[in-house]
Amino acid sequence: MSKTSITLNVNGKSVETQAEPRELLIHVLREQLQITGPHIGCETSHCGACTVEIDGRSVKSCTMFAIQAQGTEITTIEGLGNPDKLHVLQEKFKEHHGLQCGYCTPGMITRAHRLLEENPNPTEEDVRFGIAGNLCRCTGYQNIVKAVLAAADELNQPEAVA
Ligand code: FES
Ligand code: FES
Incomplete structure (x- = not known):
C-alpha cells in the first residue's frame, strides 16, 4: 500500500516520516520513530x-491513524522527563x-500530567x-x-517548576 508523508512535532522536535493509511499512530511512534515509551497493551482503546x-489532549494512540496526526504536537513520556531529570510525577x-x-506507567504518567494541567488541585475522586x-x-x-496527589502538592508549592 502506498505511504503518505507526514510531519509531526514529537517532544519538541519536528519529524518527518511516512505512514500507510492503515497504520496506527502507536505503531509509527514505536516502530518508525523508535519512541518506545508509549506501550501497546490491547490495541482496542481499553487499557x-x-x-x-x-x-x-490525552489520546490513546492506538485509536487514531498516524496520518490523522499530521501537523500535531505530540508529547510522550520521553518528553516529560529523563533519567537525569525526572518529572515530578515520575519522582x-x-x-x-x-x-x-x-507496563502501564508511561501511559499512566502521561495521562496524569494532562490531568494536573487541567486540574492542578484534584481531589482523590x-x-x-x-x-x-x-x-x-x-x-x-x-x-x-497517592503519587498523583503528591505530585499535585509539590507542583503547587510556590517554587515548583513542572
Ligand atoms: S494499547 Fe490499549 S488503549 Fe491503546
Ligand atoms: S500494569 Fe504493572 S504497574 Fe501497572
Whole structure:
C-alpha cells in the first residue's frame, strides 16, 4: 500500500516520516520513530498503555491513524522527563511505589500530567476518575493515586517548576 508523508512535532522536535493509511499512530511512534515509551497493551482503546498527549489532549494512540496526526504536537513520556531529570510525577511514582511491572506507567504518567494541567488541585475522586481510562493490573491503584496527589502538592508549592 502506498505511504503518505507526514510531519509531526514529537517532544519538541519536528519529524518527518511516512505512514500507510492503515497504520496506527502507536505503531509509527514505536516502530518508525523508535519512541518506545508509549506501550501497546490491547490495541482496542481499553487499557491506556499507549496514551500520549496530542495538542494538549490525552489520546490513546492506538485509536487514531498516524496520518490523522499530521501537523500535531505530540508529547510522550520521553518528553516529560529523563533519567537525569525526572518529572515530578515520575519522582512521586517512584517515591510512593506507584508501579510494579511498569507496563502501564508511561501511559499512566502521561495521562496524569494532562490531568494536573487541567486540574492542578484534584481531589482523590478527581484523580481516580481522571485515570479511569488507564488500566493497571499490578498496583491496585492506591499508590498511583497517592503519587498523583503528591505530585499535585509539590507542583503547587510556590517554587515548583513542572
Ligand atoms: S494499547 Fe491503546 S488503549 Fe490499549
Ligand atoms: S504497574 Fe504493572 S500494569 Fe501497572
